[in-house]
Amino acid sequence: MLPSTIIKKIRRIQIHTTRIVDELLAGQWDSAFRGSGIEFEEVRPYQFGDDVRAIDWNVTARTGRPFIKLFKEEREMSVMLLVDQSASQGMGSHWQTKREQVxxxxxxxxxxxxxxxxxxxxxxxxxxIEKFVPPRKGTRHVLRLIRELLYCDPMGHGTSLTKVLDHLNRTMARRTVVFLISDFQDTGYEKSLKVARRKHDIIPVVVADQREMKMPNVGLVRLRDAETGQMITFDTFSRANRRAYEEHAKRRMEQRDTLFRKLNLDPxxxxxxxxxVEPLQRFFHRRENHR
Structure with missing residues (x-):
């Protein structure tokens, strides 16, 4: 049986997020995503004006006449939430941590x-991979997902976007709308992201804390890398140190965003x-206008 504290948290999140969906995001999900999934239906002979990119070359070669593939919109989609639970998600210099926002x-x-x-x-x-819950429908199922998010006691501390993207490609055979939710404090995942991008509709969600971008002048501080445990003493009195910290953060951000642009991803x-809510609404509007 779940502790009463977890039940209360689940109930609070359900009430809060359901209100957001009903009052602020009403209708935007369908406008942004409906019909984005397609599946093969049949082939028919090529007709003048058809898109040559739809030609089925196997059938064309076999019959000696050009045929094109016909597709139909899927009536429902599968959506996967890939959620980072690494130690850096505990960062939060405001009233909430990254994990709470996620x-x-x-x-x-x-x-x-x-x-x-x-x-x-x-x-x-x-x-x-800490936990995998296959896609299903229904409110009870969503409440289970919230419970898993709240209850997760991860074995690992670091971040491997490569492993989660490879796991996605192994487990989801059909095209899926994928929200990749992370602070993206990782490297070397470009190849796996490219492969996943060809097969699925990938939406990166970058969750960050302003303190990761800018270091205040507070004197000597001890900093610990949440994912590796490494400790350093950092002199924030030094303007050069603060500038180096901010430039490093900026380079990492620019490299990540350059990769997103290269793969035509809209983070x-x-x-x-x-x-x-406002960034989510802006994304839905961009998505709808693009479609």
Whole structure:
């Protein structure tokens, strides 16, 4: 049986995120995503004016006449939430940590999906796969996902985007809408992201804390890397040190965003202590206008 504290948290998140979906995101999910999934239906002979990119070359070679593939929109989609549970998610210089914001965001996306009659699943990851819940429908299923997010006691501390993307490609055979929710404090995942991008609709959600971008002048401080445990003493009195810290953070951000542009991905950027609804609405509007 769940502790009363967890039950209360689940109930609070359900009430809060359901209100967001009903009052602030009403209709935007369908406008942004409906019809984005397609599946093969049949082939027919090529007709003048048809898109040559739709030609089925295997059937064409076999029959000696050009045929094209016909597709139909899927009536429902599968949505996967890939949620970072690494130690750096405990960072939060405001009233909430990255993990707390990610939990509420994930719940909002999950309730949006089932309101649109879509299936939603969850993969929790660190430097390994912590939990995999296949996509299903229904409010009870979403409440289970929230429980998994709140209850997760990860074995790993680091972040491996490569492992979670490879796991996605192994477990999800059909095209899936994927929200990759992380602070992206990792390297070497470009190849896996490229492969996943060809097969699935990948939406990066970058969750950060302003303190990761800018260091205040507070004297000598001891800093610990949450994922590696490494400790250093940092002199924030030094303007050169603060500038080096900020330039390093800026380079890492630029490299990440350059990769997203290269793969034609449209990320959502969130910061702890700030409302995530407005960035989500802007993303839905961009998505709808693009379609």
């Amino acid at each position: 939990t509420e965001l994930s719940a909002t996306l999950a309730f949006s999906a089932i309101k649109g009659n879509d299936r939603v699943g969850l993969t929790l990851f660190t430097d390994g 959502i950027h969130l910061y702890t202590g700030e409302d995530f």
